[in-house]
Amino acid sequence: MQAYETLRIEQRGAIGIVTLHRPERLNAWTPATGKELVHAIRALDADSSVRVVVLAGAGRAFCSGADLDFFRTQREKGEMEGGVTRSEEFPLLMRNLSKPSIAALHGYALGVGATMALLCDLRIASQETKIGFLFARLGVMAELGSTYILPRLVGMARASELLFTGKMYSAAQCEAWGLINRIVPEGQALEHAVQLGEEIAECAPLSLQFTRHALYQGLENSFPGQLRVESLALQYLYSTSDHAEALEAIRQQRPPQFRGR
Template sequence: MDHAQQPSIPIIREQREDILMITLNRPRVLNALTVEMFSLLKEAVAYAAAEESVRLVVLRGAGGNFCSGADLSVLGMLKEPDQADEALTIINDLLLQLHRMPKPVIAVVEGAAVGAGLNLALHADFVLASKEAVLQEPFVQIGLTTDFGGTYLLPRLVGMAQAKKLALLGEKISGSEAEAIGLIYKAVEAAALPQELDRLLAALRRMPGQAWAVTKQGLQVCLEGDLEKALAWEKEQQPKLITHPEFQEVIRQRLKKG
């Protein structure tokens, strides 16, 4: 997929009708993330959540790669306690905002999605990758621990055995392998990515937004609790949705057709 590049802008934010396109734009270093980029991403995600005209969010990388992880400048900052606290606060705020985003987020992964870059993508609701993409959690190989929420996400997405394979061995896997183990939504041929993205956007656009947001929240909340908690949550939310105008309109249209 060819993305218009503006080299001086590390995060490009472009709204196309009801879709907000967020592009990581440091292609010469495979879109390695800086603290400035964390702040800009946080602003973009906050805008998407609050802006009524935005219904869908697409996160992608420029230059044929998604993201190679954190820039060396970030690792340098983490050596200093004050700088580390400031940087990690921005990062954590960004990830929580993205994780809790009430609108659909699609990450489109081409080329490399490594370390923090991979885990950033995994916070999206749907990761659409090329079959040839290279995904990796290399942290332990360089003496670090999985971060960017990877310790939370990996066992929940693929189970503990596969999470240990990814995080404790740091092996590279392809987009096809990532789909096979349930790490991502789908892998397709690189040439088919634009069409598959359009298909997914069209499917999501047809969904009632309020019900979609509540259901996503329910999946996240109920994953942390037991069945009793899940049933209590459903009991609280379903009556609200039944009286919501979106549901009433769906019923009206179906009765009209029938």
């Protein structure tokens, strides 16, 4: 696998793990982080041996937000790149992945660390995690599509509170509001995310891909339109080798061997 300056890439079976790796800076985000994430996640998405992508952080935090020292220096030089990211490439890549993604949160998920986690389909947090959308306290605003995702995830009122106060919230509060899926003991977020990924990876890859895309289409589609999406997807999936394999595995009382075709 390619070496990166700000990331570490690992594969455990069918699980591709992308770890933010600037532990001395609590994995604070720079433009280089964004560029490397796009490259690494695109490569994992194209790898048929990877069926689930997990995003994690090294050291004491998932991500403490943007590297303020870096951006302060850039501002003084007149070289600001338009905020934390230069483009919409990373959030669009995450939205259009062909496989599920899981964020494994621990320590702090602040600012872009919080909005980055929103781009994943599922979020596992260790019990000590603090999550905060600190943007309003820094004179900026949330990005990476978070003003689209957050109200749909927790409702407009709670999204407004999270964004307007700029406070840090506990993992327990975020779980109660539906921002994260589950809380696990301290130090076990990655382990539990991989375990969940392994359960997901037992399912047929094409079924996961079509289901994931249908769920996101459903956020915008009409009910009749979504029925049509499901009908067309099922028409295709019924014809796949994986569906035939599932039926044969049931007949033979054995686990199916899905190939993604």
